[in-house]
Amino acid sequence: MAWYIEAGPQENVVLSSRVRIARNLQELPFPNRLNPEQAAAVEKQIEGCFLSLYPSQSRADWNIVRLAELEDMQRLALAEKHFLSRRMLEPGYNKTLIISKDESLSMMILEEDHLRIQAMSAGLDLEQAYRSASDLTCKLEAKLPLAWDDQFGFLTACPTNTGTGLRASVMLFLPGLIRTDQLRYLTDILGKAGYAVRGSNGEGSKVEGYRVQISNQMTLGLAESEILQDLNHLVKDLIQKEQEARRQLQRADSTGLEDQVWRAKGILENARRISFEEACGLLAELRLGIGLGIIEQLPLTALNRIDANIGPASLQQISGKPLSAAERDQVRARLIRDELLGAERHSK
């Protein structure tokens, strides 16, 4: 089972944990100033290092994806699962994604920095994500001459990443705090405390389906352990606030809340055509209903599986062909129905 389907610690509130480590080669310009030959040299050096670390047998656990060789739809499907950043979707050079078969660990080559190592885990588990990412980083560091400065640490294209190059983030599901209108206030506080609060699709994105991403903004002057511990501590505090906010919602109008959840379930189980936006909204209501115990027969893993597959590009990839908007809505509705009814049958 892929990590993003699995249940994880604190899964009612924390959907996933991610750690990203940025590194650059010492003597070549950063990606924004590379010429094509230099870009090819970066790609060759990093991929060569990776291949030397993983002899052919263990290389079967990895996929090397050259983005220039993919269809737009395939690239977008990878982005929908957060394996590719938006910058990786921009045209240019030999951008490459090397990703483990279980899709939990990956390397983006020629993103804003030469190399970005990314590890993800289900629920609140920054430790597991950090362990995976740092293990691979250490192996690569032992073989690659990296851009380093005794004062500034690991050097990155944007000085906001320099030092550790470590960005830790969590994707939170915060219906309670959003519906009780506490998120704006918390966002201000978190910003002042050095955290970025964003929508589910990263920088500049809207908050959809009650999903909020929180990450550290400071990477220099703190040890990796401090960055991770501070974020972990903060998330635990937010979990408590979110749970209290959910109880507040229930106290205010438990019947109204139940009505919304059951209506969402009804539509999702019966719709014959559903847009991505509507599906995300209703699935969020259903997730809240499961979290509050209003719905008992449905595991969160069923919703995780749906979430992973209903994006426009992912749907077309599953279908193996381009689909019109109306066709996508139809396929999406069927996929959701099948998954929900299948999960319910299985639990009986």
Added chain:
Amino acid sequence: MLCDHCHANEANIQMRLTRNNETTDLNLCPACAAKLQSGGGAFPPLFDSFFSHGWSGPNLIGTALFGSEAGRQAEQIRHCSHCGQSYQDFRTTGLLGCSHCYETFRPWLEQVLKRVQRDTKHVGHLPGQSDQSVVVSKVAPDRPAHCVGTSPAAETEPTDELSRLRLQLAEAVQNEDYTLAVGLRDQIKAAQDAAAKSLPVPEQEEQEPAADQPTAD
């Protein structure tokens, strides 16, 4: 934090505009900061309002990272000899061109980093450290990473305390309770000093690298 103007990019520049003893603080991304400095140009609503009230151009910007005297000196004097990047390029894109840019623009970058980072000195993982030195030791899932060489108790407790104090500080600033904020700032400083004293002596691999050891291998 997102830019106060475009609401899309990361704000990593703080600008203070002052006129007739009235001060406005802005958090901006490099691109919007550059636009503001250049006199606004087609800069819509937020800054148009400033300009219509008589604010204009760089000479009225009081304190701004890239608008500082040092920043202007950097702009006039320096281009990176390795990649050709100018300080103006950095102001516009927020990106440096190569690792040598850090050397070229070091004094000015220090000023930028003082504002956007915790400190200007790296204190984390060193290149060439063994796996042991960064792999997270076996702790419960709710207790994240720490490096070999520090005991869990020594690391976790002060950090949690610091984290709590920093959040309280942010909350105090949010509530404009500056008396409380000053007290919290002092407590944070005391807790940091206490934590530093309580740390055990680092093991060999935790030592600073030699000055001539830029990378692994």
